[in-house]
Amino acid sequence: MNDKTYSKIFQKLFLAGLLLFLAGCAAREPEVRTVRVEVPVPVPCRAPVVPVPAWATDSLKKTDSLELKVRALLAERRQRIGYERLLVAAVAACQ
Numbered sequence: 001m002n003d004k005t006y007s008k009i010f011q012k013l014f015l016a017g018l019l020l021f022l023a024g025c026a027a028r029e030p031e032v033r034t035v036r037v038e039v040p041v042p043v044p045c046r047a048p049v050v051p052v053p054a055w056a057t058d059s060l061k062k063t064d065s066l067e068l069k070v071r072a073l074l075a076e077r078r079q080r081i082g083y084e085r086l087l088v089a090a091v092a093a094c095q
Contacts, residue, residue: 045093045094047090047091047093047094048090049090050083050086050087050090052083053079053082053083055076055079056072056073056075056076056079057069057072057073057076059072060072
């Protein structure tokens with residue numbers, strides 16, 4: 001046999017193998033799988049807006065008595081503590 005004969009035989013065998021390979025792939029149904037992926041999703045915070053109170057010392061004047069100024073400062077301290085607690089609660093609601 002010569003080289004042309006080997007070449008034709010090789011081509012026929014190659015085509016037959018290729019057809020068998022493609023037929024094997026076509027006969028098989030694709031495998032369908034459901035995969036569950038858990039990914040954290042950022043959610044915007046919907047905490048209520050904490051209004052700034054009217055501070056007790058805002059209405060003080062320079063001519064007011066020392067006793068009135070001290071009482072206003074003590075009242076504002078209580079206001080500030082309450083305001084800070086509301087802010088902490090709003091931040092905790094977002095976490």
